[in-house]
Amino acid sequence: xxxxxIFPAPNxxxxxxxxxxxxxxxxxxxxKDVLIDILTQRCNSQRLMIAEAxxxxxxxxxxxxxxxxxSHHFKEVMVGLMYPPASYDAHELWxxxxxADTEEKCLIDILASRSNTEIFQMKEAYLMQYNNDxxxxxxxxxxxxFRDTLMNLAQGTRLEGYADPSTAAxxxxxxxxxxxxxxxxxxxxLQMILCNKSYQQLWMVFQEFQNISGQDIVDAINExxxxxxxxxxxxxxxxxxxxxxxxxxxLYDAIHDFxxxxxxxxxxxxxxxxxxxxxxxxxxxxxxxxxxxxxIKHFASGHYESALLAICAxxxxxx
Numbered sequence: 001x002x003x004x005x006i007f008p009a010p011n012x013x014x015x016x017x018x019x020x021x022x023x024x025x026x027x028x029x030x031x032k033d034v035l036i037d038i039l040t041q042r043c044n045s046q047r048l049m050i051a052e053a054x055x056x057x058x059x060x061x062x063x064x065x066x067x068x069x070x071s072h073h074f075k076e077v078m079v080g081l082m083y084p085p086a087s088y089d090a091h092e093l094w095x096x097x098x099x100a101d102t103e104e105k106c107l108i109d110i111l112a113s114r115s116n117t118e119i120f121q122m123k124e125a126y127l128m129q130y131n132n133d134x135x136x137x138x139x140x141x142x143x144x145x146f147r148d149t150l151m152n153l154a155q156g157t158r159l160e161g162y163a164d165p166s167t168a169a170x171x172x173x174x175x176x177x178x179x180x181x182x183x184x185x186x187x188x189x190l191q192m193i194l195c196n197k198s199y200q201q202l203w204m205v206f207q208e209f210q211n212i213s214g215q216d217i218v219d220a221i222n223e224x225x226x227x228x229x230x231x232x233x234x235x236x237x238x239x240x241x242x243x244x245x246x247x248x249x250x251l252y253d254a255i256h257d258f259x260x261x262x263x264x265x266x267x268x269x270x271x272x273x274x275x276x277x278x279x280x281x282x283x284x285x286x287x288x289x290x291x292x293x294x295x296i297k298h299f300a301s302g303h304y305e306s307a308l309l310a311i312c313a314x315x316x317x318x319x
Contacts, residue, residue, distance in 0.1 A: 005281070009041055094132075265308065
């Protein structure tokens with residue numbers, strides 16, 4: 001059973017929450033604990049209702065007030081929680097594409113893991129928020145086979161729920177040849193299969209690949225390709241197999257290999273909080289021996305730490 005860590009709050013009263021937030025933000029010193037208590041303990045649709053009540057009450061925009069009163073990573077968490085999921089994805093993609101340097105790993109995390117519906121909504125949000133076309137921006141800010149694969153994913157044309165056992169071996173053979181030959185044409189075939197076949201179909205294809213080559217598809221891709229193209233292909237395979245495991249691996253990577261890559265940690269916790277963050281926590285603990293709660297506590301501090309831990313919703317025994 002897939003589950004998140006944030007649920008709709010019972011006995012929810014948006015007017016009262018808006019009032020409490022107003023008090024916390026308008027005071028002489030910003031009461032950050034109040035912000036954490038409210039915004040991390042309401043689901044996204046409730047937060048949007050609070051923002052509406054806040055506007056009615058104060059004639060001000062809650063996101064603007066959060067931005068003005070908070071700073072650094074704590075601000076990023078609190079503001080991030082206020083976006084609807086599709087808008088948050090769009091916001092992250094925009095900054096990944098338009099920042100000083102293109103953040104390829106952010107593009108990979110989002111586009112390799114979202115469903116057709118999520119991709120469609122994210123493209124709409126992107127157009128509304130930035131008056132730009134997501135696919136055009138990917139086209140102009142990335143290059144090579146990495147770009148082609150992202151463009152394919154951004155079309156959101158993956159078959160869903162359909163599987164045809166009779167073609168699985170054939171697809172596996174094409175993938176195996178693509179790992180042997182490595183020509184442009186083979187790379188195209190490789191990404192076409194990985195971006196357009198259903199998850200159910202790809203499960204069978206990966207099994208057949210193992211039978212044909214005696215090798216796991218991830219190992220084969222890692223051996224044959226490099227750079228962001230290789231990272232993207234592996235991300236797609238890992239998401240097909242088990243999304244929570246993929247995100248657990250990405251969090252571990254962000255926390256340990258990059259001395260706590262804040263942007264990645266914040267993005268994954270917020271984006272998965274109502275989807276599968278509970279499962280991600282379980283996979284993290286199983287795979288790495290320490291809980292996500294423990295590792296966040298070890299690397300973050302202050303209100304930033306409290307906010308992340310509240311979203312993570314770990315228990316004391318987790319530590």
